[in-house]
Amino acid sequence: MADRVYRTEALILRRTDFNEADRLLTLVTPGGKRRVVAKGVRKTTSRLAGHIELFTHSQLLLALGRNLDIVTQSQILERYETLRTELPRLSCGYYAAELYDKVTPEEGEENPLLFRLMVQTFAALDTSTNPTLVLRMFELRLLHAIGYRPNLHRCVASQELLTEEANRFSPALGGMLSPAHTSADRNALPISLNAFKLLRYLQTVGDEKQPYQTIERLNISEGVQREAESVLRAYLRTILERELKTAAFLDSVLRSP
Amino acid sequence: MTLGTNDNGLLVEPVARLIEELSKLPGIGPKTASRLTFYLLRADEEQARQLAAALVDVKEQVSFCKRCFNITVSELCPICTNPNRDQSKICVVEEPLDVLAIERTNRYRGLYHVLHGHLAPLEGIYREDLKINELVARVRTEPVEEVILATNPNTEGQATAYLILKDLAPIGVHVTQPARGLPTGGDLEWADPDTLGSALEGRREL
Numbered sequence: 001m002a003d004r005v006y007r008t009e010a011l012i013l014r015r016t017d018f019n020e021a022d023r024l025l026t027l028v029t030p031g032g033k034r035r036v037v038a039k040g041v042r043k044t045t046s047r048l049a050g051h052i053e054l055f056t057h058s059q060l061l062l063a064l065g066r067n068l069d070i071v072t073q074s075q076i077l078e079r080y081e082t083l084r085t086e087l088p089r090l091s092c093g094y095y096a097a098e099l100y101d102k103v104t105p106e107e108g109e110e111n112p113l114l115f116r117l118m119v120q121t122f123a124a125l126d127t128s129t130n131p132t133l134v135l136r137m138f139e140l141r142l143l144h145a146i147g148y149r150p151n152l153h154r155c156v157a158s159q160e161l162l163t164e165e166a167n168r169f170s171p172a173l174g175g176m177l178s179p180a181h182t183s184a185d186r187n188a189l190p191i192s193l194n195a196f197k198l199l200r201y202l203q204t205v206g207d208e209k210q211p212y213q214t215i216e217r218l219n220i221s222e223g224v225q226r227e228a229e230s231v232l233r234a235y236l237r238t239i240l241e242r243e244l245k246t247a248a249f250l251d252s253v254l255r256s257p
Numbered sequence: 258m259t260l261g262t263n264d265n266g267l268l269v270e271p272v273a274r275l276i277e278e279l280s281k282l283p284g285i286g287p288k289t290a291s292r293l294t295f296y297l298l299r300a301d302e303e304q305a306r307q308l309a310a311a312l313v314d315v316k317e318q319v320s321f322c323k324r325c326f327n328i329t330v331s332e333l334c335p336i337c338t339n340p341n342r343d344q345s346k347i348c349v350v351e352e353p354l355d356v357l358a359i360e361r362t363n364r365y366r367g368l369y370h371v372l373h374g375h376l377a378p379l380e381g382i383y384r385e386d387l388k389i390n391e392l393v394a395r396v397r398t399e400p401v402e403e404v405i406l407a408t409n410p411n412t413e414g415q416a417t418a419y420l421i422l423k424d425l426a427p428i429g430v431h432v433t434q435p436a437r438g439l440p441t442g443g444d445l446e447w448a449d450p451d452t453l454g455s456a457l458e459g460r461r462e463l
Contacts, residue, residue, distance in 0.1 A: 079450070
């Protein structure tokens with residue numbers, strides 16, 4: 001008989017109360033998305049409770065359950081303390097968590113790369129001086145990982161190489177249109193050269209190990225960042241066919257006085 | 258949860274219906290629901306009637322306090338109407354049950370404010386779904402000197418506390434949080450780093 005327990009690294013993405021004192025956790029693991037249950041953790045005497053906090057990176061020991069696997073031990077590897085104590089960073093975390101949750105299948109197939117990306121993203125949201133730019137890069141990398149990489153190098157209608165004249169992004173076709181082919185999608189969004197360059201830069205720069213480091217050196221105007229944000233949001237909306245719940249919340253936290 | 262209710266077709270309709278209703282309750286699965294149903298089936302009629310009456314009374318008579326949103330049977334809750342309570346302190350909690358927990362300590366004589374939940378953007382619970390605006394209005398109009406943010410000591414509770422702090426900071430009221438530390442009867446080696454860390458930060462002279 002196979003082992004009744006197994007060990008895995010995990011990022012805790014979502015928690016909901018369950019039964020008398022249990023919690024359901026949604027995890028990102030190298031083996032994909034998982035839903036597991038942590039027993040009795042809402043009691044103050046629980047030894048596990050402090051080790052399964054939302055948005056922490058942990059080493060978990062899980063026991064196979066009938067329906068859901070059960071957390072038996074947990075050791076925190078990374079706590080992302082700044083992220084969890086600053087509301088703007090925290091709302092970025094919620095946004096990243098929802099985005100991941102929406103684009104991945106319920107009981108996930110194995111995807112160690114996506115797991116790495118999530119851990120790197122939370123680490124960057126914890127320390128970066130520009131968490132919103134981290135989110136833009138995260139969106140682009142996530143889109144790439146799930147097979148929806150927007151085409152920012154060739155016109156999506158004609159396949160010709162794009163020049164600096166390109167100024168339309170088509171969410172429906174999944175990329176930029178060259179000036180000669182803007183008629184291919186009448187709903188394509190206008191995009192400035194600087195925002196186009198920013199997206200292209202964020203999509204191509206950075207290595208697998210430390211993708212977010214390059215962001216720290218960038219100095220991008222607020223307007224261009226907003227533009228990149230609205231273009232990517234429109235694209236995500238087209239793919240997901242709905243609005244992300246956390247997007248409005250993120251805006252209200254970041255933009256209220 | 259309607260797991261296992263498929264065999265309810267074998268039961269007579271009133272029994273199946275009670276099982277179904279009971280299994281909608283939190284923490285009650287189909288097995289527990291059937292057990293409770295068959296218990297009530299055998300219990301004397303008086304007991305069943307009392308249960309039914311209690312259910313109806315709860316829904317008909319109990320409402321939320323207009324001031325602090327604690328549960329009450331009249332317009333204001335007993336704590337809000339008690340003149341002996343310290344009117345200069347408001348303790349903000351997530352649920353009415355938290356009020357009970359704090360009352361049990363016998364260490365707090367101020368007022369309460371129940372938010373009815375915590376911030377959970379992923380589950381669709383935002384600022385507007387909590388009684389935050391009502392709290393801000395109270396702090397502005399009542400003679401409040403201190404607001405104690407006793408939300409649950411976890412990420413969601415903390416996020417809620419920061420959100421409230423952002424609203425209260427401009428008013429200039431004193432905002433505090435209960436200390437976080439080691440539970441009585443606990444074991445140091447099992448404490449998580451967060452708790453142990455804040456317990457050390459909050460240490461005091463013996």
